[in-house]
Amino acid sequence: MAATTDIAQRLAEVLAAVGLAAAAAGRAPASVRLVAISKSQPASAIRAAHAAGQRAFGESYPQELEDKARELADLDLEWHFVGRLQANKTRPVAELCHWVHGIDRQRIAERLSAQRPPALPPLQVCLQINAHDETHKGGIAPVAALGLAQAIAALPQLRLRGLMCLPAAARTDRRAPFRALRELAAQLGSAGVALDTLSMGMSDDFGDAISEGATLVRVGTAVFGARR
Numbered sequence: 001m002a003a004t005t006d007i008a009q010r011l012a013e014v015l016a017a018v019g020l021a022a023a024a025a026g027r028a029p030a031s032v033r034l035v036a037i038s039k040s041q042p043a044s045a046i047r048a049a050h051a052a053g054q055r056a057f058g059e060s061y062p063q064e065l066e067d068k069a070r071e072l073a074d075l076d077l078e079w080h081f082v083g084r085l086q087a088n089k090t091r092p093v094a095e096l097c098h099w100v101h102g103i104d105r106q107r108i109a110e111r112l113s114a115q116r117p118p119a120l121p122p123l124q125v126c127l128q129i130n131a132h133d134e135t136h137k138g139g140i141a142p143v144a145a146l147g148l149a150q151a152i153a154a155l156p157q158l159r160l161r162g163l164m165c166l167p168a169a170a171r172t173d174r175r176a177p178f179r180a181l182r183e184l185a186a187q188l189g190s191a192g193v194a195l196d197t198l199s200m201g202m203s204d205d206f207g208d209a210i211s212e213g214a215t216l217v218r219v220g221t222a223v224f225g226a227r228r
């Protein structure tokens with residue numbers, strides 16, 4: 001992990017780059033949110049980023065999420081789950097997170113809704129779309145998105161916000177999955193599924209993602225340094 005002052009510096013650089021990419025695409029800098037992906041980084045790294053003004057953090061493993069949420073309970077954090085979710089590991093995510101990116105199965109969606117405490121607002125979720133790439137295990141085909149979106153609409157404790165994707169394999173057109181995600185969101189909109197979030201772009205490609213319409217970028221290494 002990077003030292004505390006480094007994290008503040010890197011965070012400022014990433015936010016500046018996000019703002020520049022948005023401006024270059026003719027968009028307001030505030031139209032893109034940064035989620036700092038803190039998986040495998042110590043809680044102290046999250047404290048450093050929080051002290052520098054960052055509030056939204058993303059984790060990939062339920063146990064690690066639980067440990068950090070406990071350790072950082074004194075901070076006003078917004079937790080995002082960005083990992084592969086197994087059906088028997090949904091409870092801490094339903095209880096602790098504000099957002100879950102990467103929903104690709106109705107069974108997981110149903111469990112999250114059932115386990116979401118009634119006193120909390122609905123969990124905000126994105127469907128993970130896998131249009132191009134067989135090397136990624138997760139995600140659904142674009143043709144399956146409408147059906148899953150409609151199933152989620154019937155779940156009281158989930159609120160569908162948008163679509164999410166992982167980067168394409170290196171040899172393909174880097175922007176193609178981002179463009180495909182934007183076009184799919186527009187199609188779903190025409191079919192009556194209102195979405196306001198495109199969760200796409202990581203450390204290496206958030207500029208491209210913002211050019212193609214990303215409203216939320218998930219950036220780990222560029223903020224925190226290399227993972228352990």
Ligand SMILES: *Cc1c(COP(=O)(O)O)cnc(C)c1O
Binds near residue numbers: 221
């Ligand atoms: C780890 C991870 C990221 C962040 O990746 P970096 O390359 O470190 O920015 C973003 N999204 C998901 C789903 C991840 O698992």
